[in-house]
Amino acid sequence: MDHHSNIGVVGAGTMGSGIAQIAATYGHEVYLFDAYKDQLKKAEQEFLKILNRQVTKDRMTQKKMDDILHRIHFVDHLKNFSDCEIVFEAIIENLQAKKDQFARLEGIVKRSCILATNTSSLSIASISSALNKPGRFLGVHFFNPAPVMNLVEIIPGISTSNRVVEKVQKLTKSWEKKTVTAKDTPGFIVNRVARPFYGEALRIYEEGIADIATIDWAMKECGEFKMGPFELMDLVGNDVNYEVTETIFKEFYYDPRFKPSFVQKRLVEAGKYGKKTGIGFYNYQDPSKNPKPTKDKKVGQNLLNRILAMLINEAADAVFMNVATIEDIDLAMKNGVNYPKGLLEWADEIGLNVVLNRMEFLQAKYGEDRYRPNPLLKQKVANGEQFYE
Numbered sequence: 001m002d003h004h005s006n007i008g009v010v011g012a013g014t015m016g017s018g019i020a021q022i023a024a025t026y027g028h029e030v031y032l033f034d035a036y037k038d039q040l041k042k043a044e045q046e047f048l049k050i051l052n053r054q055v056t057k058d059r060m061t062q063k064k065m066d067d068i069l070h071r072i073h074f075v076d077h078l079k080n081f082s083d084c085e086i087v088f089e090a091i092i093e094n095l096q097a098k099k100d101q102f103a104r105l106e107g108i109v110k111r112s113c114i115l116a117t118n119t120s121s122l123s124i125a126s127i128s129s130a131l132n133k134p135g136r137f138l139g140v141h142f143f144n145p146a147p148v149m150n151l152v153e154i155i156p157g158i159s160t161s162n163r164v165v166e167k168v169q170k171l172t173k174s175w176e177k178k179t180v181t182a183k184d185t186p187g188f189i190v191n192r193v194a195r196p197f198y199g200e201a202l203r204i205y206e207e208g209i210a211d212i213a214t215i216d217w218a219m220k221e222c223g224e225f226k227m228g229p230f231e232l233m234d235l236v237g238n239d240v241n242y243e244v245t246e247t248i249f250k251e252f253y254y255d256p257r258f259k260p261s262f263v264q265k266r267l268v269e270a271g272k273y274g275k276k277t278g279i280g281f282y283n284y285q286d287p288s289k290n291p292k293p294t295k296d297k298k299v300g301q302n303l304l305n306r307i308l309a310m311l312i313n314e315a316a317d318a319v320f321m322n323v324a325t326i327e328d329i330d331l332a333m334k335n336g337v338n339y340p341k342g343l344l345e346w347a348d349e350i351g352l353n354v355v356l357n358r359m360e361f362l363q364a365k366y367g368e369d370r371y372r373p374n375p376l377l378k379q380k381v382a383n384g385e386q387f388y389e
C-alpha cells in the first residue's frame, strides 16, 4: 500500500472525517460514506472550515487545501469502495450495526482489501464474527482529533494475519503516526491504563480528601500533566467518560480497580456533561462559583503520588497481562493522552519499591482489592529489577 492506494471510510462523523482528512492529506483518493446524506454535507462543511482555518493561519497553502478537498469523494453508496485497498469503519459504537456494516462491505470490496474498525470499546473478535474472511480484519484505533493526535493503536483479532498488521503499520507510519500494538482486551492500552487518572481522582474527591480544583492543580503543578482529571472529564464530557469507565468495569467482570463513581454518575443523570452543557464539575457559565485550589506543595505531592501509583500499577498490569510491550505502553500514554512521561519510565525514576509501598499503604488502609499491588511490580521489587534495564 502506498499513497496511490484508494482508501474507504465508513461513517462521516468526528472520527471518520478525521481519518479521511489524514488520508487525503497524504495523497490518497478517499471515499467517504455515511448512511445519512445530511451527515456527508455536514462533514464537507466541517472540512472547509478546518482547512480554511489552516490556510488563514498560513499553515497550509490554498493549493494544498484544494488538492485535499479534491481527493475526498463524498459517496452515498458502498459500491464506490470496490477499488479500495483498505476501508476504515467509524460508525456508531454498536456491535450489530458494525457487524451488518462489515458483512455488507465484504460483499463489495476486492479480496485483498483490508477491513479496519475504529471501535473504542467493542472486541475485535466480536465484530470479526460477521466476516467470512476475518484474516484481513483488525482494529485500528485513532484518537480524537485524529489529524492532530499522533497515536494509533493497532489491535489484531484472533484471526488477523501478520501480513495485514504489517501493512497497516506501514500505512499509518507513512501518515506520521506512532503505532503501538495491543491485545484485543477491554480499552486496549490507553483507555484501560488511563482509568485511574479519573477513577482515583474521583475517589479522593468523594472521600473529601481534597476538592476538584486542588486535585487538578496538584496533577498539573506537581505532575506536569497538561490538564487535571476534572477539567479533562468536563472537556471530554462526563457522559462519554462515565460510559467508557462503566463499560470497562463490566468487561473486566466488575474488578473494583475500575469501579465508576457516584459523583460522576449523578452529574450525568442531571445532564451536567461538562463544557458542552455549560456545567459539569466546574461551572463554565459562572466561573466565580468554582472552588479555588489550595496551593500547598506537600498536599499536592501526596495527591499526585496516590493517583500516579494507581496509574503505574495499571500500566504494570498491562505488561503483566501481555496487553502490550513496556515501550508501547509508555509511547501510547505519551501520545494518546499527552502524559508528560511514560508511566513505566516514571516508575523506574521514582523507584519501584516506593511505588509498591504506596500501593501497600493504600491496600492496608482500605482493605480493598482495588488497591492490590500488581504481581509484576512485586516481583520486580523482590528481584531488584526495573522496567527498563
Ligand SMILES: NC(=O)c1ccc[n+]([C@@H]2O[C@H](COP(=O)([O-])OP(=O)(O)OC[C@H]3O[C@@H](n4cnc5c(N)ncnc54)[C@H](O)[C@@H]3O)[C@@H](O)[C@H]2O)c1
Pocket: 010, 011, 012, 013, 014, 015, 016, 033, 034, 035, 036, 039, 089, 090, 091, 092, 093, 094, 097, 101, 118, 119, 120, 121, 141, 142, 143, 144
Ligand atoms: N469520538 C472519539 O473520541 C472516538 C475516539 C476513538 C474511537 N472512537 C470510535 O469511533 C467510532 C465513531 O465515533 P464518532 O465519535 O466519530 O461518532 P459520530 O457520532 O461522530 O459519527 C458516527 C457516524 O456514523 C454514521 N452512522 C451511524 N450508523 C451508520 C451506519 N449504519 N452506516 C454508516 N454510517 C453510520 C452517523 O451518521 C455518523 O456520521 C465509534 O466506534 C467510536 O467508539 C471515537
